[in-house]
Amino acid sequence: MDGLVLKEINLEKERITIGRKPHNDIQIDNLAISGEHAAVVTILNDSFLEDLNSTNGTLVNGQPIKKHFLRHNDVIELGKYKLKYLNDTAAPVADDYQKTMVIRPGGIRPEPPAPAAPAPAAAQGPHSVAPPSPAPGTAAQGVPAAAIQILNGANAGKELPLVKTLTSLGKPGVQVAVIARRPQGYFITHVEGAHFPVVNGQTLDAQAHPLKDHDVIEIAGVKMEFFLKP
Amino acid sequence: MDPSDALEIFALTDPGQVRSHNEDAVFANPGQGLVILADGMGGYNAGEVASGMTVTLLADSLGRQDLRCMSGAALEQLLRTEIQAVNQAIHQAADSQPQYAGMGTTLVMGVFHADRLLVGHVGDSRCYRWRQGNLACLTRDHSLLQEQIDSGLLSPAEARYSQNRNLVTRALGVESVVEVELTGYDVAVGDIYLFCSDGLNDMVEDEDIALTLQTLAANLPLAGGQLVQLANDNGGRDNVSVILVKVKASFKESGSWWRQWLAWLK
Numbered sequence: 001m002d003g004l005v006l007k008e009i010n011l012e013k014e015r016i017t018i019g020r021k022p023h024n025d026i027q028i029d030n031l032a033i034s035g036e037h038a039a040v041v042t043i044l045n046d047s048f049l050e051d052l053n054s055t056n057g058t059l060v061n062g063q064p065i066k067k068h069f070l071r072h073n074d075v076i077e078l079g080k081y082k083l084k085y086l087n088d089t090a091a092p093v094a095d096d097y098q099k100t101m102v103i104r105p106g107g108i109r110p111e112p113p114a115p116a117a118p119a120p121a122a123a124q125g126p127h128s129v130a131p132p133s134p135a136p137g138t139a140a141q142g143v144p145a146a147a148i149q150i151l152n153g154a155n156a157g158k159e160l161p162l163v164k165t166l167t168s169l170g171k172p173g174v175q176v177a178v179i180a181r182r183p184q185g186y187f188i189t190h191v192e193g194a195h196f197p198v199v200n201g202q203t204l205d206a207q208a209h210p211l212k213d214h215d216v217i218e219i220a221g222v223k224m225e226f227f228l229k230p
Numbered sequence: 231m232d233p234s235d236a237l238e239i240f241a242l243t244d245p246g247q248v249r250s251h252n253e254d255a256v257f258a259n260p261g262q263g264l265v266i267l268a269d270g271m272g273g274y275n276a277g278e279v280a281s282g283m284t285v286t287l288l289a290d291s292l293g294r295q296d297l298r299c300m301s302g303a304a305l306e307q308l309l310r311t312e313i314q315a316v317n318q319a320i321h322q323a324a325d326s327q328p329q330y331a332g333m334g335t336t337l338v339m340g341v342f343h344a345d346r347l348l349v350g351h352v353g354d355s356r357c358y359r360w361r362q363g364n365l366a367c368l369t370r371d372h373s374l375l376q377e378q379i380d381s382g383l384l385s386p387a388e389a390r391y392s393q394n395r396n397l398v399t400r401a402l403g404v405e406s407v408v409e410v411e412l413t414g415y416d417v418a419v420g421d422i423y424l425f426c427s428d429g430l431n432d433m434v435e436d437e438d439i440a441l442t443l444q445t446l447a448a449n450l451p452l453a454g455g456q457l458v459q460l461a462n463d464n465g466g467r468d469n470v471s472v473i474l475v476k477v478k479a480s481f482k483e484s485g486s487w488w489r490q491w492l493a494w495l496k
Contacts, residue, residue: 044374045393048383069388087393102271102334102401165438165460166445178445180456182463192448 011047016040018078019052032056032079040070047085049076145229146186148179151216152223160224162186169197175220179211186211186226193220233263233298233342236481240450241265241473244458246429247466253277254427254471255285262297263342263481264289265473269355269427271401272324272333280320280335280403287316288339297341305343306412309350313337313402313410320403334401338369338425342417342475345482350412353398356431358439359415360422360447365440368415372400395432396468421477422447426457429470433461450474 009016009026016025019037028037034054041048047070051058059077060068068074076083148160148169160167162181168191170176175193179186187208190196196204198218199211211217215226239260245252253270255278268284270277291312297305324330336353349357354371370376374397378384384392402408422443431439438460446453454472461470 043378043394044397069384069391071391102398102404164441166441166456168445172448176448178452180459182459189452191446191452 011040011042014042016042017052018083028078028081030079030081033081037078038076045087046070047087049074049085054078143181143183143185146181146211146227147229148217148224148226150222150224153221155222169217169224170219170222177217177219179226180208184210188217188226195220231479231481232261233481234260236477236479237263237342238450238476238478239265239473240454241267241471242454242458243471244462244466244469246469247462249469251275251278252469253281254429254469255281256471256473257285257289258473259289259293262292264292264297264339265425265475266337266339267355267425267427267471267473268335268337268402269353269429269469269471270333270335271398272330274329276324276330276333277335279323279330280333283320283323284316284335284337284402287319288312291315292341297343300343302343302346302348302414305341305348306414309339309341309348309412310410313350313352314408317402317408318406321406324403332404334403336398336427337402340423340425340475342477342481345417345480347415347417347423348412349415350410352408352410353401354396354428356424356426356428358424358426360424360440360443361418361420363444365436365443367436368413369411371398372411373398396428417477417481419477419479422450422453423475423477424457425473425475427469427471429466429468430457430461430472432468433464433466433470447476450476 013025017036017039018024018026018028019035020029020033021035024036036052037054038052038058039050041050049058049060049065049068049070051066056079057064059065060074070085072085072087074085076085146162148162150156150158162179165181166178168176168178175195176191177188177197178191179188187210188197188199189208190204190206199209199215211226213228217224217226237260239258241256241258243252243254243256255268257266266285266288268281270281272280295308300308320333320335324333336355338351338355338357340357341348349368351357351369352372354373356371357368359366359368374394375389375392377399379386379389400409424439424443434457439457442453442456442460446456454474457472458470
């Protein structure tokens, strides 16, 4: 309400109920809160929030929900009260993170990896929070933008932006090379054909070759320039 | 045509960027049209032992059979029997030697047979098919996450953010009997099949897997290397293994009637 963290609650139980009545795990004694308002169900390292048909509803990040898969930094609103869900097991704390384990039906406890307790904190406060788990496939995002410009032939002057992880150049069945966009930069590799690509007059071998700004590439008789975008 | 002429196979396994050792194991026998991939789990080197045993025992027992002249039903029966036998062997080793207690492994394997592919799997290692510009996952993970998706608790989009990754509901060696999923598919010339451990599909989006297979279909080793590199560029938090199989021609068994007859005589 005034930005202060009132309380931190560890989600140690499988099911934690929130409501106005005293038997709830988290009691919020306020008339805008229903007797049994909502519940947080935790399955190993994931938690789900459920609205228990409360009168005034439950919001997550401003949206009303019935059932919601909680993600790190989600803000839950019940009436005027806010709870923030924190789950920083995403930080690669231990080498054991992401080791495959077997979970068997019938209640054998599979020890969860890196059991940093998910903790919703009452009210939104100044928290030092671990960055959320990055979605896969975002690693090359920090690489400067680059493009290829065709220098001769019918398509001279055309520009080809290198936005995907792989961009292929040349003619299939004749000569093809590919430019890979990686966190370390851009690399050109021969894919098929009897002739290997030429960069700045030098014929490449089968190895991936790093590209520098303004390198001139020749594939299947077409010259093109690689350049980084400002 | 012989499977070894009709199929191009490339296998690669890599420890990744974080793990000190590789608990994955891969095997390919082009002559039999057989590929095997296992992702082990367990303390110390037990995971490597479990995946290594799986690949070695299956390669050995199936290597002594002439898979080509079998009927589809007989082949399926053989795989069930041999996978059960491997399960028992791992389970017994885990039971009898304390350093191997609790070890287990996933398995995904394929037998290319008479223009069909028989896929067997246990756990969360996968088989994908690239056909005419479409990537399809043929296997359904035996994992907590997949069960949560199936029951509607999580959407596939939400599942990407789950912290309950890598919890498999089935594995070889964990119990005395294992339930194996075996499914047959028609194979078409031009198909590319990708068998992989979760170190690939956890780190690399399906779109990037598809882009790689599309762009590098003409160069299978490069495609395999690129997939592993993508996983490592994205963090490489797990061991990553890929087996790529490209179908270059039909491999229907010609003159199979007399081979089957010979096999029947034996």
